[in-house]
Structure formats: structure tokens, C-alpha cells
Amino acid sequence: MKRKVTKAIFPVAGLGTRFLPATKSIPKEILTLVDRPLIQYAIDEARSAGIREFIFVTSRGKGALEDYFDDAPELENALRKAGKTELLETLKTTNMDSGAIAYVRQNRPMGLGHAVWCARRLVANEAFAVILTDDVIAAEKPCLQQMMEAYSETGGNMVATMEVPPEKTASYGILDVGEDMGTIVRAKGMVEKPAKDDAPSNLAVIGRYILTPKIMQNLHRLKAGTGGEIQLTDAIAEEIRQGESVYGFRFRGQRFDCGSKAGFLQATVAFALAREDLRDEFAQYLAHMTAVQKAAE
Numbered sequence: 001m002k003r004k005v006t007k008a009i010f011p012v013a014g015l016g017t018r019f020l021p022a023t024k025s026i027p028k029e030i031l032t033l034v035d036r037p038l039i040q041y042a043i044d045e046a047r048s049a050g051i052r053e054f055i056f057v058t059s060r061g062k063g064a065l066e067d068y069f070d071d072a073p074e075l076e077n078a079l080r081k082a083g084k085t086e087l088l089e090t091l092k093t094t095n096m097d098s099g100a101i102a103y104v105r106q107n108r109p110m111g112l113g114h115a116v117w118c119a120r121r122l123v124a125n126e127a128f129a130v131i132l133t134d135d136v137i138a139a140e141k142p143c144l145q146q147m148m149e150a151y152s153e154t155g156g157n158m159v160a161t162m163e164v165p166p167e168k169t170a171s172y173g174i175l176d177v178g179e180d181m182g183t184i185v186r187a188k189g190m191v192e193k194p195a196k197d198d199a200p201s202n203l204a205v206i207g208r209y210i211l212t213p214k215i216m217q218n219l220h221r222l223k224a225g226t227g228g229e230i231q232l233t234d235a236i237a238e239e240i241r242q243g244e245s246v247y248g249f250r251f252r253g254q255r256f257d258c259g260s261k262a263g264f265l266q267a268t269v270a271f272a273l274a275r276e277d278l279r280d281e282f283a284q285y286l287a288h289m290t291a292v293q294k295a296a297e
């Protein structure tokens, strides 16, 4: 059976405290890898996976995101007049059709699960994707597209997953693996940030999900039962307990944790080295810096 997913939620309502002071006035999602903001990578990946409706869960101070996807007639005219057609084309890749993006507010940062729940009316009765813009994935075939292809065969819920060193399990949602079929695993449980000794595996969930609309009911229940943050992991774990299928998908590609400074810097280096117009000069500079560093040790 072929299944199609056309809606994606982008939860962008977090405080982004790890990038303060920059994120005091700039949304984290506008921070750039070379010359493209994180959100652009996420939107491009979603588009190539067949997403047509983009749902942003935003918060105060995220206005720059809305402007980013709007037309920019003055800028376009200036570039057109100056004959800068290449830049004009680049600029146009950021425009979104009227009505393709919807914004809902999360009034308080009550966790990722709560942010997803805020979009419940917009996803209605359809399966949907969730993309965390912090996780940037360099891949020949975009990660969400890989997942969509697998999902069209499996249905159910699907989360992107990757192996992490045992000492890192406490930073991720971790799968309890029921059946390992290689690229796809069937989960029999999911635990949020377990310590190394409590982790059921070292398969970590990263920021790409395809979820059935029923998850909203579980999020709603969690919301009623907690005063603290509402975790998406807990709602997915609840799905498993209720007998629903949850698959982990081992994607092909390299994931960068751009929510952390080290990950963001690594992504900057990798993406700059992948650019033909920058590669040579930048590689030379990196070699020079490495030599200087070594000499100083």
C-alpha cells in the first residue's frame, strides 16, 4: 500500500539558550551554515520528500522567520536591475507560496511534545512529519525522503535513528529494539535520555519523525498529567504500549547537531568544504590553522 504524507511540523518555539546572546534577538533557525539559515535546509529536505504544507510552531521573537519566507519585492527589483540573475534565483528559492506555511503559537516552551500538540488542528486526521531544524543531515538522498520511501511500505510511526557511543545515550531518546531488520528496526519501547547503564540499546532517535495523528491524543493525555515539559518520546512510547507500530529508520547520511556549538561549527566546516566556490581557500586555511595549533602544543 502506498502512503503519502504532505504535512510537516517544524517546532521552532524553543528558547535556544545554548546560543545566547545571539538568540536573544535572532531565532536559532536563522543562524546560517555558510550562507543558508538552518531553516532553509529543513524546508528543502521537506520539499524533496513531498511535503506541501509547512506548519511552524513559533513563539515570541520569531518574526524574522516569517519574513524570511515572504517575497522581497524591493530586493528582487534591485537584483534584477543590477542583472544579478544568479542571486535572484537564490533569493527565489526562499519564497513560499501564499498559504503553504501556517504558523501556530506555543505560548510557553513546555517541551517538544507540547509544541507538536499545538499543531493538532492543522494536521487533523492525517499522518505528518516532524522536522527538528537543529538536526542538519548531509545525505545524497535527503533523510526524510529516505524515510518516506520506507514508510510507504510500513505505515505506522517512524523515527530516524542512529548509533551513538554508550556514554552519549543520556542526551537522546533511545529505542528498545524488538526486531532488527537492518535499515528498519521495530521498537518495543523508547526511553528519554537514559544513563549508559539503563539504556536498552545505543540506537538514538534524532530529529525526523513520521507520526500518525493518534499521537495527538497521547500528547493530550500527557499534557493533562504533567506540570513539567511534555516529551514527544513519552507519547511515542505510549503508542508502543498501546500496540501501535513504531519503527526506527537507520538513515544514510551524516547528522550534525546544530543545536550545540560544537556541532554547529563542525557543520559549518563540512558544508564549507563541500562548496566548490570555497573549498580550496578554506581547506588551505584549515591546514594552516591545524599546523599553527600543532606548533603551539
Ligand code: UTP
Pocket (backbone or CB within 6 Å): 011, 012, 013, 014, 015, 016, 017, 018, 019, 028, 057, 106, 108, 109, 110, 111, 112, 114, 115, 132, 133, 134, 259
Ligand atoms: P531543544 O531541546 O534544542 O531546546 O529543542 P531549545 O530551546 O531549542 O534550545 P536550548 O537547549 O535552550 O539551547 C529541540 C527542538 O524543539 C523545539 C526547539 O525549537 C527545537 O527545534 N522546541 C523545544 C519547541 O518548539 N518548544 C519547546 O517547548 C521546546
